[in-house]
Amino acid sequence: ATDAAGKGEFIDYFLSKMKAAELTVGHRLVDFLDLHWYPEATGSSGRITGAGISASEVQARVQAPRSLWDPTYAETSWIEAYVGGPIALLPRLKAKIAANYPGTQLAFTEWNYGGGGDISGAVATADVLGIFGRDQVAMAALWKLNGAEPFADAALRTFRNFDGAGGAFADTSISATASDVARTSVYASVDAANPSRTVIVAINKSTTPTIVGVSLAHPVAYGHLAQWTLTGPGGATLTPAADVAAAGLNAFRVTLAPMSVTVLEPKT
Numbered sequence: 587a588t589d590a591a592g593k594g595e596f597i598d599y600f601l602s603k604m605k606a607a608e609l610t611v612g613h614r615l616v617d618f619l620d621l622h623w624y625p626e627a628t629g630s631s632g633r634i635t636g637a638g639i640s641a642s643e644v645q646a647r648v649q650a651p652r653s654l655w656d657p658t659y660a661e662t663s664w665i666e667a668y669v670g671g672p673i674a675l676l677p678r679l680k681a682k683i684a685a686n687y688p689g690t691q692l693a694f695t696e697w698n699y700g701g702g703g704d705i706s707g708a709v710a711t712a713d714v715l716g717i718f719g720r721d722q723v724a725m726a727a728l729w730k731l732n733g734a735e736p737f738a739d740a741a742l743r744t745f746r747n748f749d750g751a752g753g754a755f756a757d758t759s760i761s762a763t764a765s766d767v768a769r770t771s772v773y774a775s776v777d778a779a780n781p782s783r784t785v786i787v788a789i790n791k792s793t794t795p796t797i798v799g800v801s802l803a804h805p806v807a808y809g810h811l812a813q814w815t816l817t818g819p820g821g822a823t824l825t826p827a828a829d830v831a832a833a834g835l836n837a838f839r840v841t842l843a844p845m846s847v848t849v850l851e852p853k854t
Contacts, residue, residue, distance in 0.1 A: 595682075597619070597679070597682050598682055598685070598686055601616070601619065601682060601683065601686035601687035601690065602686040602687065604616045604687055605686060605687040608687075614689070616687065616690055617690070617691060618690065618691050618692065618693040618724065618725060619679065619683060619687075619690050619691070619692055619693065620693040620694070620695050620725075621679075621692075621693070621694055622694065622695065622696035622697065622729075623675070623694050623696070623697045624696070624697065624698055624731075625650045625653065625661075625663070625699060625700075626663035626664055626665050627646045627647070627649075627650040627653070627661040627662060627663045628643075628646060628662050628663060629641075629642030629643030629644070629645065629646040629647075630642040630643075631643055633700070634646050634647040634650055634699060634700045634701065634710075635698055635699065635700040635731060636700050636701075636731075636732065637700065637701065637702070637703060637704075637732040638700070638701070639701060639704045639706060643700075643701070643706075644701070644704070644706040644845075646661070646662065647699055647700055647701050647706045647707065647709075647710045648706055648709045648710050648713070648791040648845075649661065649768065649791070650699060650710060651699070651710055651713040651714045651717055651771075652767065652768075653666075653672070653673040653674070653675060654673075654674075654675050654676050654714065654717050654721070655674060655675075655676050655677065655717055655721060656672065656674065656767065657672050657674045657677070658672060659672055660672050661673070676692070676717070676721050676723070679692060680692070691722075691724035691725070692722070692723045692724060693723070693724060693725040693726065694718070694723060694725075694726045694727070695725065695726070695727045696727065696729040697714065697726060697727070697728060697729060698728060698729050698730070698731045698738075699711060699714060700731065700732070701737070702730070702731070702732055702734075702735025702736070702737055702738035702739075703732065703733075703734065703735055703736060703737060704737055704818070705737055705816070705817060705818035705845050705846070706845065707735065707737045707738050707741070708737035708738060708740050708741040708816055708822070708847055709741075709789055709790075709791055709845055709846070709847060711728070711737075711738045711741035711742070712741040712744050712745070712787060712789055712816075712847040713771050713789055713791075715741065715742070715744075715745055716745075716771060716772075716773035716787055716789075719745075719755070719759050719773065719775075720759050720762075720773060728742070736821075736822035737816075737822045739822065740816050740822040740823065740824065741816070741847060743824060744787055744814075744816060744824060744847050744849055745787065748814045748824050748849040749814060749824070749826070750824075753785075753849075753851070754785075755773075755775050755785050755787065756775035756776050756777040756778075756783060756784065756785050757775070757777060757778055758775055758776050758777070758778050759773070759774070759775055760774050760775060760776055760784075761774070762774035762786065768791070769790070769791055769792050769796060770788065770789060770790055770791065770792075770796060770798060770842070771788075771789040771791070772786060772787070772788050772789070773786070773787045774786045774787075782804075782806045782854075783851075784802065784804065784808075784851070784852050785849065785850070785851050786800070786849070786850040786851070786852075787847065787848070787849055787850075788800075788840070788842055788847075788848045788849075788850060789842075789846070789847050789848075790842035790843065790844065790845060790846045790848075791845070792844060792845070793844050793845055794844050795841055795842065795843060795844055796841070796842045796844075797839065797840070797841050797842075798839075798840050798841075798842060799837065799838070799839055799840075800837070800838040800839075800840055800850065801836065801837050801838075802836040802837075802852060803836070804836060804852075806852075806854060807835060807836060807854070808832060808836055808852035808853060808854055809831070809832050809853065809854055810829040810830060810831050810832060810852075810853050811829060811830040811838050811840065811850045811851065811852055811853070812826075812829055812850070812851045812852075812853055813826070813827045813828075813829070813830060813840070813848055813849065813850050813851075814826050814827065814848070814849045815827050815843055815846055815847070815848045815849075816846060816847040816848070817843045817844070817845070817846045818844075818845055824849065827848075829853070830850075836852075
């Protein structure tokens with residue numbers, strides 16, 4: 587902008603001016619800082635937001651959600667080059683809000699990671715949804731870019747209707763960590779009204795099966811895990827799989843299919 591000199595980044599300037607204006611008028615003026623986010627990460631054949639599914643595009647796509655939060659992950663994009671290191675978008679934006687207009691919530695009313703017709707698009711979409719929920723993004727809307735995107739739709743169902751009967755990720759996010767974030771992601775939840783109900787979404791970004799140990803810190807002793815899995819060979823459908831029996835007290839050994847999203851629901 588012609589008057590940009592000396593004013594810093596636009597978001598900082600905007601938030602600080604809105605905070606100052608609020609002090610004048612006596613009430614909050616901005617509820618949401620709303621951005622559109624279409625990753626600029628690329629594979630050898632192009633940007634991941636397209637429909638391409640070359641091996642390099644798939645790898646870039648399933649890793650790109652890490653740029654939302656991971657301070658150690660550097661993607662291949664002009665944004666990473668411009669900011670001089672990992673993007674870590676959500677911590678970056680939250681720091682701007684805290685410094686300039688505390689209490690403002692985050693929204694992404696357009697976002698898409700591409701490949702919505704392929705399992706890699708489902709893996710990335712589910713990962714982003716988990717991150718948004720865990721890291722307190724208050725509102726988000728997937729924007730279709732490439733016509734029909736059945737695998738992106740299926741990723742939404744992993745959180746909203748994984749069993750075809752209204753089974754959904756619970757309403758309260760709880761701590762869940764993966765030991766190898768390049769290979770797997772995990773998100774967990776409990777129902778506030780029924781804390782014994784726990785729902786987990788586990789993601790395998792690898793093209794080979796991954797055996798994971800699942801350990802739950804919960805006062806209820808669960809005997810098995812019900813599971814539903816979304817895979818490329820299975821089509822854009824979550825398919826129920828055999829229950830996994832406990833290997834110890836709230837400890838389970840689960841095989842995640844190659845490039846997949848799996849919903850796990852502990853049962854007594």
